Amino acid sequence: MDFDPTPQQQDLRDAVAKLGKRFGHEYFVRKAKAGEHSDELWQEAAKLGYLGVSVPEQYDGGGGGITELAIVCEELAAAGCPLLLLVVSPAIAATIVARHGTEAQRQSLLPGFAGGTLKVCFAITEPDAGSNFHRLTTVAKPFDGGYSLTGRKVYISGVDESDKIMVVARLEDERTGKLKPAIFVVPANAPGLTATKIDMEIVSPENQFQLYLDDVRVPAEALIGEDPEAGLAALFSGLNPERITVAAMACGTARYALERASTYTATRAVWGRPIGSHQGVAHPLAHAHIQVELARLMVAKAATLYDAGRDLEAGVAANMAKYAAAEAAALAVDTAIQSLGGNGMTTEYGVSTLLGAVRAGRIAPVSREMILNFVSQHLLGQEKSY
Structure with missing residues (x-):
């Protein structure tokens, strides 16, 4: 049992803390109250390699793990300027792609996560189901060459900042006929997709949204992974x-x-x-x-x-x-x-x-x-x- 960080982890913690102090809580509050995003901090963290610390090296990342990403999240918050989309984009979306995406999906998406040029939000929560994936009503139906997604999501962070949305839907199992969770990468500007901002009593540069998916059509390669059973x-x-x-x-x-x-x-x-x-x-x-x-x-x-x-x-x-x-x-x-x-x-x-x-x-x-x-x-x- 070793309670000491590695020298690399300590260097990362010190460097991120230094970056956080350059921006600080006043910057965070000013951005939030002006209805703006903390883009400057995100871009600086990307330039220094902090957004991609957990992305594999072969996809331009730092090759670390969730331990390193947690250090980045903690130290920016300890400086009073947390980045919520660190949790959503690198932690959730990039990890799913790295672990379960096809090689084509990894090559297409992971360098963008690592460089901070790609933001992907995550849509699982629904008004009547919460995040209980057994009760989700957003359904994906196959059609020739892809899938059609229909449903509703709520409390989805950062839709207005994101290039793509990772949508959790239920897809029919061909073997049993039952609906099982599946994950799709959907362009944020896809036809049939509507986002409505939710007013929140939280001081934050990131916003929350309701999503409406009305026959949103995506190609077959939008399904994460090659096996629908792995959802x-x-x-x-x-x-x-x-x-x-x-x-x-x-x-x-x-x-x-x-x-x-x-x-x-x-x-x-x-x-x-x-x-x-x-x-x-x-x-x-x-x-x-x-x-x-x-x-x-x-x-x-x-x-x-x-x-x-x-x-x-x-x-x-x-x-x-x-x-x-x-x-x-x-x-x-x-x-x-x-x-x-x-x-x-x-x-x-x-x-x-x-x-x-x-x-x-x-x-x-x-x-x-x-x-x-x-x-x-x-x-x-x-x-x-x-």
Whole structure:
């Protein structure tokens, strides 16, 4: 058991942290409130090779794994400028293509992921099914030379920034006649595809959308992989990195909030001494810090298991990491705001602007309740509750 990063991983962490500090939380908030995207940060991260750290080297990537991508996600968030599309495009979409795409799909798509010139969003969630792939109503029907997709998706991140959309639909199994998950790469401007922005109370440069697919026709090569039977495995190969990188981002956000708060409480003097000298202020911050460090350990474990190809164990750890990190981030931001008093609610001090994002982190991409259901059923042997 080795808790030390490799020299390359430490260099990556230091370099990404340096980049994040060049932009910072003020840049992030300014972009969000202006209705703009953090394009400059994305382009700079691409130029420095950070977006493609987990893409195989033969496709112009860094040849690392989800461990390295999680480092990028965490350190940008720790600087106050997280990139949500890191989770969506490199973590989910690029991993699915790298693991399950055809060689033609890898050659066509992966260099764009690595260079940051291609953004692909991921559409699984539906109004009535959530992300329960057994209940998805978006259906793909074969026609001569391709597939027709019809259905509806909701809470899809970054549609307005993306060149393509990775759509999870249900395709009829030729052998059994049953509908099974399949993944298609659809141009964002495909005829029959309509996107409607959802107004959210979250400070973020990335937007959420509803998608309507009305007989959206794609060629046969839009289906990820050569085997329609492999759709479920491909889906999970993307969902576990999603949970891991979301957790890493939450840990980074928590670190940012606690750094802001601890700096403030160490220098804010009332009655002749810093407010951080009082246990009523210091202990909640210390407690939150401990929870964040515990969550970071689980993120590292989940990423290590995933990169080792131990998918079943990685899935369990990824869910736990996401749960722990979301709870720790919500605690850290709330504690930071309380520590700053009235200043905690101002834009200037840069912590209240995190409230919406960390609260959403307890819901998406999988809710804390569903993770608890998973743990109680599969790890503690309890009867299924739903």
